Amino acid sequence: MTTIVLLTLLYLQISPPKDVRVFDTPNDAGGSITITWESSPDAEGYRILRMALPDSVYTPVDWVDAATKRYVDKVEDGVKYRYIIRTERGSAYADSEPTDEVWSHGNVFHRGRTNVLIGVAVYTTLLLSFIYFAKRGKKLFVRKIAGLDAVDEAIGRATEMGKPVLYIPGLSTISDVATLASLNILGRIARKAAVHGTRVIVPNRNPIVMPVCQEIVREACLDVGRPDVYREDDIFYITFSQFGYTAAVDGIMLREKPAANFFLGMFWAESLILAETGASTGAIQIAGTDAIHQLPFFITACDYTLIGEELYAASAYLSREPLSLGSLKGQDWTKLIIGGLIVAGVILVSFGSDWFLGLFSS
Amino acid sequence: MFETIGIWIAALLTLCIFSFLYKDNPFYKFAEHLFIGVSAGYWACYYYHNVLQPNLFVPLFQEGRPIFIIPLVLGIMMLLHLVPKISWISRWPLAFIVGTYAGYYLITYLQTNALEQVTATLVPLVTFSSVVLFVGVTTGLVYFFFSKEHKGTFGGIAKFGIWFLMIAFGASFGYTVMARISLLIGRMTFLLKDWLHIIQ
Amino acid sequence: MRRQLPLAICFVMGVSMVVQFFIPHRVSQEFYRTILDWYRIVFAFSLVLGTGTLIKVHWAKISKKSKGWQYSIITIGGLVFMLAVGFITGIQEGTLFMKIFEYVEVPLEATMFSLLAFYIASAAYRAFRARTVEATLLLIAAVVLMLGRIPFGYYLWHKIPGIAEWILTNPNMAAKRGIVIGVGLGMISTALKIILGIERSYIGGGK
Structure with missing residues (x-):
């Protein structure tokens, strides 16, 4: 009988979770405390108990299953708390030691993003260094980019034929960097066209991009001493509807018959409709986008296509301005560094060393 | 009744757009211009009811939150583009937007396009596939290197990069066909079932 | 005032967003959300601006009796009608506004989108005619992927779906990664030049 009682007591004797730690959740906006513990072999689950000081009573806040070893509690910033993690099995339970006092607050630096900060610092330094060298007159070589060499040819052809140039700055908004890259190119193209007195038609899907396009083309005309070439009505908003815009641009291509079509910026599914319609009119077509899924369609239907980064290099290439060329060099050197890191990393990982991977993850 | 008229309008407009495949014609021009007008009106109303009303007019005029004067002023500045003499004021809200997103992308793209992509490429060279992945990424980077002419060995590597790009573009192309x-x-189906009831 | 102030605003906002990224504090998160909300408001105002120019352009066509001016009446008519209905009835489900959307705009959008089926065929033919190594690689990959996604591909050769999957997850992935890294660097560089005022096309360029 005594043996049975002892065995039953032994059975009911369950162990509490060990090594319970509490801390303010790192890299967050505040309002949370993280609790971790080593699991107990006897647990069916754990109950989280919390006491907000100066109270003296622990109240249950949640229950988690036996596999859980970490809990993030939503709390009020600045209030001090203590926790107990309770192992539960049927009606039996065992409490951990109460934790130290802990309170939460919003963090002022996200330590998990240190590698991004270092990346920004390195990249910015490289770009600024090359911009500095370029400013001091250092000659900077940039390889040939066929699509951009063809810009002069396209505008020349339009001039000879007495037809306009159609420029589509993508369908995205001004906050899209591809649009901004496209607007930089528009400035260069508008300048070249204005010199020859060639019309540039810029239909817009995005109403914020439209006034910017107007400013760019007007400034380009003024810069080359041809304010007479500028026609505000050639740069207009159509509609925010993706395919409404596409339908209208198709119509423009067939009715105005531009001799050169530029599709530069961000595009979605309409890319192929625009490029194929343009191809059917016999216009020279130069496209460029960083939208990977649209590139195949531009490649098949356009004469020249700027692939991905080439779109961002275009402004520097066309202008040959030292500041822009300098930044392009900075990009190249960063690519070299990234290439080097990939080669080194792949070798290390192939030999079983994983610490290198941690450098890149947040 | 309304639905029947609606389906007829939708079907006729569908045919008007399809007629563009033959050539530009008055039916297409009609549908196109209607499309522009209706959709431009739709988006203007949509943004008024779903953005301006709840996110500006209600907090500013009904809830009396003065901070919302700032976006109101920025918005009005945007409209000043219509006044030629002071159209330059519209550059301020534009600078606000462009600066905001330039800062935002500067950081996020470094994380998503550089760091995360490099991490994903760091795999042990133990299979043919992993070698292909490694070669594809590095030759692609070589292709996008602008400081050296694509000649000789360097040109050969860049050429290899272009081949990878073409395979990728072909894959995207083929992947899209069925969806289109x-x-x-x-x-x-709409024309034959909902409109003409030829198929069930 | 005309150039320096916008450049200063751009710089301040750009740097603020960069700093904000590294600060997880609630104030910083709130700042981020507020700025994005304001962007939507400015965008809504720009729609007014855009719609105004749309009316202006088409009105000019009508008054000058330019070629095809009759169609401009349809555009302005459609726009004004939609605006009137939208403001009078609201844009909830079941209103006349939504009915027009459903029976006019939706089918027009869908039909324009569906034209892609024809254009993708002509683009494929174009790729087929271009007899270069690059075009051939593109075409082969496209054909394999297309066959890999339909039962016919499997019946033709049971390994085709597997090959298609391998192309997608290896050479395709590798090339895209190369593009994405390059694009990322290009974007960051452009963003940096904008913040520093080197690229200023958004204010019309100029010095």
């Missing part, structure tokens, strides 16, 4: 055909099937 299904769109056409959708329109045909």
Whole structure:
């Protein structure tokens, strides 16, 4: 009988979770405390108990299953708390030691993003260094980019034929960097066209991009001493509807018959409709986008296509301005560094060393 | 009744757009211009009711939150583009937007396009596939290197990079075909089933 | 005032967003959300601006009796009608506004989108005619992927779906990664030049 009682007591004797730690959740906006513990072999689950000081009573806040070893509690910033993690099995339970006092607050630096900060610092330094060298007159070589060499040819052809140039700055908004890259190119193209007195038609899907396009083309005309070439009505908003815009641009291509079509910026599914319609009119077509899924369609239907980064290099290439060329060099050197890191990393990982991977993850 | 008229309008407009495949014609021009007008009106109303009303007019005029004067002023500045003499004021809200997103992308793209992509490429060279992945990424980077002419060995590596790009573009192309055909099937189904009731 | 102030605003906002990224504090998160909300408001105002120019352009066509001016009446008519209905009835489900959307705009959108089925065929033919190594690689990959996604591909050769999957997850992935890294660097560089005032096309360029 005594043996049975002892065995039953032994059975009911369950162990509490060990090594319970509490801390303010790192890299967050505040309002949370993280609790971790080593699991107990006897647990069916754990109950989280919390006491907000100066109270003296622990109240249950949640229950988690036996596999859980970490809990993030939503709390009020600045209030001090203590926790107990309770192992539960049927009606039996065992409490951990109460934790130290802990309170939460919003963090002022996200330590998990240190590698991004270092990346920004390195990249910015490289770009600024090359911009500095370029400013001091250092000659900077940039390889040939066929699509951009063809810009002069396209505008020349339009001039000879007495037809306009159609420029589509993508369908995205001004906050899209591809649009901004496209607007930089528009400035260069508008300048070249204005010199020859060639019309540039810029239909817009995005109403914020439209006034910017107007400013760019007007400034380009003024810069080359041809304010007479500028026609505000050639740069207009159509509609925010993706395919409404596409339908209208198709119509423009067939009715105005531009001799050169530029599709530069961000595009979605309409890319192929625009490029194929343009191809059917016999216009020279130069496209460029960083939208990977649209590139195949531009490649098949356009004469020249700027692939991905080439779109961002275009402004520097066309202008040959030292500041822009300098930044392009900075990009190249960063690519070299990234290439080097990939080669080194792949070798290390192939030999079983994983610490290198941690450098890149947040 | 309303639905029947609606389906007839939708079907006729569908045919008007399809007629563009033959050539530009008055039916297409009609549908195109209607499309522009209706959709431009739709988006203007949509943004008024879903953005301006709840996110500006209600907090500013009903809840009396003065901070919302700032976006109101920025918005009005945007409209000043219509006044030629002071159209330059519209540059301020533009600078606000462009600066905000330039800062935002500067950081996020470094994380998503550089750091995360490099991490994903760091795999042990133990299979043919992993070698292909490694070679594809590095030769691609070589292709996008602008400081050296694509000649000799360097040019050869860049050429290899272009081949990878073409395979990728072909893959995207092939992957999309069926999705595009299904769109056409959708329109045909509408014409033959919902409109003409030829198929069930 | 005309150039320096916008450049200063751009710089301040750009740097603020960069700093904000590294600060997880609630104030910083709130700042981020507020700025994005304001962007939507400015965008809504720009729609007014855009719609105004749309009316202006088409009105000019009508008054000058330019070629095809009759169609401009349809555009302005459609726009004004939609605006009137939208403001009078609201844009909830079941209103006349939504009915027009459903029976006019939706089918027009869908039909324009479906034209892609025809254009993708002509683009494929174009790729087929271009007899270069690059075009051939593109075409082969496209054909394999297309066959890999339909039962016919499997019946033709049971390994085709597997090959298609391998192309997608290896050479395709590798090339895209190369593009994405390059694009990322290009974007960051452009963003940096904008913040520093080197690229200023958004204010019309100029010095």
